[in-house]
Amino acid sequence: MRILVTGGCGFIGSAVVRHVIGSTGHSVVNVDAMTYAATQASTAEVASDPRYRHVRADITDGAAMRAIFAEHRPDAVMHLAAESHVDRSIDGPGVFMTTNVLGTFTLLEAAREYWGGLDAARQAAFRFHHISTDEVFGTLRPGDPPFTEETPYDPRSPYSASKAASDHLVRAWQHTYGLPTFVTNTTNNYGFWHFPEKLIPLVTINAIGGRALPVYGDGGNMRDWLFVDDHAEALVLAVERGQPGETYAIGARQPRTNLQVVHAICAILDELRPDPEGPHARLIRYVTDRPGHDFRYEIDPTRAEAALGWRPRHDFEAGLRRTVQWYLDHRDWWTALQARHDSTKRLGVAPMEGTP
Incomplete structure (x- = not known):
């Protein structure tokens, strides 16, 4: 297949690009506007492959999308x-509505026009795979069963509301126009090339520098953590096997509280990069919780595992160790980001979470 990937220089998108080029026979057209969280370094290992092409364009630009x-x-x-960043959506929701809602609408319309001109066989084989988040389902209380494909939507932040809106658009274009769309919802991802405003890279980088490790509230908020390369494998299987109108909830069955994650990072760094001043956990600071902070996200991936023939390869401890080691080995990358982006001046000041 020739797959058009939007956001292929971002965190999850670049993992998808690397997996497609490295592990399948498909080709990729990567459409990315190169906003603050995108980096070409994340796709450098495949950039010279003849099956890869990067086109710099904004998904809100209808003419550019139709031309592509x-x-x-x-x-x-x-x-x-x-x-995708909840804290940013609270501070400035407008760009989330523009990119996530208007951008998805624009892309759907370009895809629908293109799909309408295909012959019957290619129309039947075409797929529009929309990658979304478990945050559209709202929050789970202690004892609640994990989210499934049947969980009602209950978004609680501007970010999750914008993603919920885009999910609804994708399904509406399938029901109204017959465009072969489907949706995957995932939980928190972690791994390599993650922009250093999210929880795991933020804590790792701050701890390396001996800076405070800010934790919202009492650190009891819980997330299910999925290694990004495992997610990329599931997403490619979904575009190969997914059926129009379906939803696939992709998770890892590995919930951890934020405080557990922070302590795990500290323990790994105590082993890999001991601090003469003492254990890294001494740097933990509890700060005022953010507005509307959802308590718990967790996905039951049973249906997706059966439909896609997929299981995650990494347990959390092994994946986290690989991730922390990667940030130790790629200091030049994230220090350059800190120097280049004013946004990363927030590092070490505001606690942040890793949203998909």
Whole structure:
């Protein structure tokens, strides 16, 4: 297949690009506007492959999207481009509505126009795969069963509301126009090339520098953590096997509280990079919780595992160790980001979480 990937220089998108080029026979057209969290370094290992092409364009630009479809004639779309950081959505929700809602609408319309001009066989084979988040389902209380494909929507932040809106658009285009769309919802991802405003890279980088490790509230908020390369494998299987109108909830069955995650990072760094001043956990600071902070997200992936023939390969401890080691080994990358982006001046000041 020729797959059009939006947001392929972002965290999850770049993992998808690397997996497609490195582990399948498919080709990729990576459409990315290169906003603050995108980095070409994350796709450098595949950039010279003849099956890879990067096109710098904004998904809100309808003319650009139509031209890309006309030129590259994809067999499938994997739509990952999105604003994804909850804290940023609280501070400035407008860009989330523009990218996540208007951008998805614009991409759907370009895809629908292109799909309408295909022959019957290619129309039937075409897929529009929309990658979303478990945050659209709201929050779980202690003792609640994990989210499934049947969980009602109950978004609680501007970010999750914008993603819920885009999910609804994708399903509406399938029901109204017959465009072969489906949705995957995932839980928190972690791994390599994660922009250093999210929880795991933030804590790792701050701890390396001996800076405070800020934790919201009492640190009891819980998330299910999925290694990004495992998620990328599931997403590619979904675009190969997913059926129009379906939803696939992709998770790892590995819930941890934020405080457990922070302590685990500290323990790994105590072993890999001991601090003469003492254990890294001494740097933990509890700070005022953010507005509307959801207590718990967790996914039951049973249906997706059966439909896609997939299981995550990494347990949390092994994946986290690989991730912390990666940030130790790639200091040049994240220090350059800190120097280049004013946004990263927040590092070490505001506690942040890793949202998909």
